[in-house]
Amino acid sequence: GEDVEQSLFLSVREGDSSVINCTYTDSSSTYLYWYKQEPGAGLQLLTYIFSNMDMKQDQRLTVLLNKKDKHLSLRIADTQTGDSAIYFCAEIGALSGGYNKLIFGAGTRLAVHP
Amino acid sequence: NAGVTQTPKFRVLKTGQSMTLLCAQDMNHEYMYWYRQDPGMGLRLIHYSVGEGTTAKGEVPDGYNVSRLKKQNFLLGLESAAPSQTSVYFCASRLRLAGVDTQYFGPGTRLTVL
Numbered sequence: 306g307e308d309v310e311q312s313l314f315l316s317v318r319e320g321d322s323s324v325i326n327c328t329y330t331d332s333s334s335t336y337l338y339w340y341k342q343e344p345g346a347g348l349q350l351l352t353y354i355f356s357n358m359d360m361k362q363d364q365r366l367t368v369l370l371n372k373k374d375k376h377l378s379l380r381i382a383d384t385q386t387g388d389s390a391i392y393f394c395a396e397i398g399a400l401s402g403g404y405n406k407l408i409f410g411a412g413t414r415l416a417v418h419p
Numbered sequence: 420n421a422g423v424t425q426t427p428k429f430r431v432l433k434t435g436q437s438m439t440l441l442c443a444q445d446m447n448h449e450y451m452y453w454y455r456q457d458p459g460m461g462l463r464l465i466h467y468s469v470g471e472g473t474t475a476k477g478e479v480p481d482g483y484n485v486s487r488l489k490k491q492n493f494l495l496g497l498e499s500a501a502p503s504q505t506s507v508y509f510c511a512s513r514l515r516l517a518g519v520d521t522q523y524f525g526p527g528t529r530l531t532v533l
Contacts, residue, residue, distance in 0.1 A: 309461075313459060336518070336519055336520070338520075340522075345527075346526055346527070347423070347509050347511075347524030347526050347527055348462075348509070348511075348522070348524045349524065350521050350522070353519060393461065393462070397520065400467070400475070400477075401475065402469075402475070404450075404467075404469055404475075405520070406452070406464055406467065406477070407522060409461040409462045410461055411459055411460055411461040412461055
């Protein structure tokens with residue numbers, strides 16, 4: 306079946322690195338995504354990785370993909386208080402009629418403390 | 420360019436009452452989605468639409484109806500609200516570019532059913 310799993314909470318000190326982990330089930334997903342939800346707001350696409358890549362770096366963000374283990378991680382370097390949010394991992398799933406949808410994990414709440 | 424907007428932002432209903440949540444997008448996207456977000460459960464797809472005049476059921480459609488009479492609007496209706504429908508509701512529209520799906524989310528509607 307389709308399932309995306311994440312740990313629910315992570316607490317880090319300001320300036321440290323944060324690593325948010327995710328496991329997924331559908332190995333046919335072409336892209337895998339990380340969305341960020343700030344308090345009181347909707348989700349925003351943070352970054353994504355093509356399934357043929359094993360790493361993608363974008364400024365303070367590093368995405369690592371281990372296809373064999375179906376494991377995706379998001380590393381935030383030099384974590385700031387503004388990074389406090391809920392982070393969702395997502396993969397592509399199938400809908401009837403040949404359409405697709407995003408399957409989201411439950412979200413990891415990142416708390417950054419001084 | 421307002422992106423995706425939702426009205427209302429908050430609503431309290433009594434069991435058995437009805438209401439309609441409105442979602443509007445000004446990006447000319449074909450695909451639109453309604454999700455509900457509950458603690459520890461991530462986002463679950465209620466209904467979706469792949470174009471004007473079309474709608475389809477998602478994972479948790481019971482108790483909800485939708486309409487997409489105009490491309491820019493996607494309405495979610497609750498005919499007879501139940502306490503189990505207390506949730507935060509998000510609308511999203513989708514852009515696919517070079518194979519990458521990006522969903523754009525509204526700010527959400529927080530609904531409480533007493």
